[in-house]
Amino acid sequence: MNTKNVKTFGILFIISLLLMSLAAQCAGSAEPQVVEKVVTVEVEKEVEVEKIVTVEVEKEVEVEKIVTKEVEKEVMVGNFSSASRAVEEAKQYAGTTLNVVWEAGLQSQDPLTMGPQWEALTGIKINVIELSYNDIYSNQLQDHLTGGGSYDVITFSPLWLIDFVNAGVVEPLNPYIEKYMNPADLEDYLPVYGAEGYARLGDTWYGLPDDGDVFVLYYRKDLFEDPDNMAEFKAEYGYDLAPPKTWQEFDDIGNFFTNKYAPDLYGGAIQRLEGQVYSFWYGPFSGNGGQFFDPDTMEPLINSDVGVQTLTEMVNQNKWMPPGVEKWGFVEVLSAWMDGQLAMVITWPPIGRWSAGYGATVEQLAWVPSTKVAGKVGYVPPPGRPTLAGGFSLGISPDSKNKEAAYLFIQWMNSPEISLQRVMLPYALRDPFRLSHFESPLYASLWPDAPEYLETLKEGALKGQFELGIPGAREYAEAVDNAATAAMAGTDPQEALDTAAQRWADITERLGLEQQKENYRLWLEGPWNKPGPEVELP
């Protein structure tokens, strides 16, 4: 290639990159940007908004300072502070560096914010290793299997706990807890997050529960309380328009709003993207009365009438959801919701905070579309049993050379006072998981509807359903995920679930029928593991 060619090629390459980014911008925007007039008043308004934003940011920084002090005053469970104890004990390890695995993106803003504080207190440096959700599982396993010892602090979802324990990826924490932690802190977890299968198996703690992930149904109060909507809905369906308590009501309400407002607004949306959709099947299936296996024979029961009914309901809901919802993940749902294009969504807790405008001015959330629904959002648990989907616990690697320091760091992070600060970080994705979080007046004062939000998270979690967490959990989940996406692509739900059930049977047989039967029996001992319309507390 001569110089002229290189130049031509270079220019074209740059032009194409610009065109691609332009295309991406166009494709990503919710609606075509039509600039009608450039009005001076608008510019003035914008300048005004900018000033307000600056003042708000200053306020938030101020609030952050106050919060830190208040939190220290407000929260201390029991007779001594686990956080202070961790700091005192950790000082002897000053100068060491801890490699801490965390989910990439917004999640990592949490240790990136708290790490320097810990370093200032103890002299221990925190090196955050950001990994995608799936890579957290694979990389930590690989590292242990190859004897790498690259990580000191590890993180895991309840879904992976049993696999990690079997593979020896997580160190039992009981000796450290007994030595350093205020025992009252263990009682401070919301029972569901301190339960069997989340971070502990039997009496052995393999991690400290660190996240309160549960699905919440968010709805537009302004639309639900609109007199015209109420009257029209009642006339059409024969009952009052109110947040849905059953999946039939959810379907009716979704249909009603889509029929009335589409394409400007749709009845709702739920993540249907491959790799995420299975989480939205577990809870409804359990709430509808489904059972995963026959505990005596380990015959899969997911293709039962209840399973088919649940999947059929999901497929039917897509009909009144926005076009292309089958490929929607968290970001698509978030964008449409914040833009005011949806009447209801079911998803994870952070969306509730952001749609209220909490943290709207922080730099880390600059990519989140500005909320058009602040003050209009109501919160209720989804019908039936909400899925306790995802969630994280903090553990330490048995291959770490700094186990003691690693444990002290997670004890500090997880302590009532520090964890309250963390769940209040507007840009982090950790959700309340301690009783003291749910009872915190400080949290309740963060935005006008925060008390209702906290109450909903707690209520939803306490009647929630965990995803199946026996060995091979990821494979079982993937089979359900494939069945759901296949059904949404047109396969008969019965046929899709029959295929999934066959895969479940194959996985069970491969991993040992008797062994899996015993694992399932043990897993069912967790009240929030056991499927069924109601949580059966011991």
Next chain:
Amino acid sequence: MEDGLELAPTVEGPYSKIKFSRKRLTPWLFVAPCLIIILLVTIFPTIYSLGLSFTRWEIALPDKPFIGLGNYIQLFQDSRFTHSILVTAIVVVVGVSVELALGFGLAQTLVAEMRGKRIIVAALLLPVMVMPVVVGYTWRLLWDAQYGPINQIIGWIIGRPFHYTWLAKPPTAIFAILVTEIWQWTPFMFLVFLSGLSTLDPELFEAADIDGASGWEKFYHLTIPLMRPILIVAVLIRGLDALKFFDIIFTLTGGGPGNSTETISFYIYQTGYQFFRLGYGAAASFVLLIALVIILTYLLKLFRATSE
């Protein structure tokens, strides 16, 4: 020592033996670092994973027993694996054939000197320069049901909003994958063929013109036979690459809906790196390797026969 030059010893004896073995050793010392690296990063892992493929290595099982050909037998009873072979075959056969035809057509058109040729050639080469993952995510936006430009353009043509979810239905998902793959790799074929066509002797074509050969006759009896070695090499490179097709599947469909767009590589990734069934994943990798070797051998044989 004479004039500062050292003379080679001429006497027979132990000294010459040392020199002889040094002479033999020296080249080995030069290639040793390279050999060690190859042994460490290629040969050892290959042998290790071959061993792995004869075991039931599962993350959820405490024992990793030797099961002989168990994994291989199970693979061919596994409908998901056989389906992934089918999807891979579709990508290789349809994808590479269309790339071959389009690439050859474009090269044939652009081999002659014309105005703006440089710009067109440079523009055509751009897709090859973009990373497949970026291509996958970009096309994902293009195929988007609600905001994707493809649906937008179709909507303009038919005069009403068009919101088809291309990536959520098996036939159109495969179609979308093929279009994306063809868009990215046709330029590679084009480049190879363009350079090949540029080297053909124009005198042969002039002679054919004098003999009154038609355009089709020249193409069929001259261009194709002369280009055959290049065609085979291009198909060989693209075919082998397409057999390992992964990135675009990963970013565009994630193997879905259901398992409908899973290729062999994607299935191996799922089995080995997502579910940690390392024995089974290793066996699947060796099946892919054997398939690659068979195709490679056949194509090389064809290439040799053509060259002769």
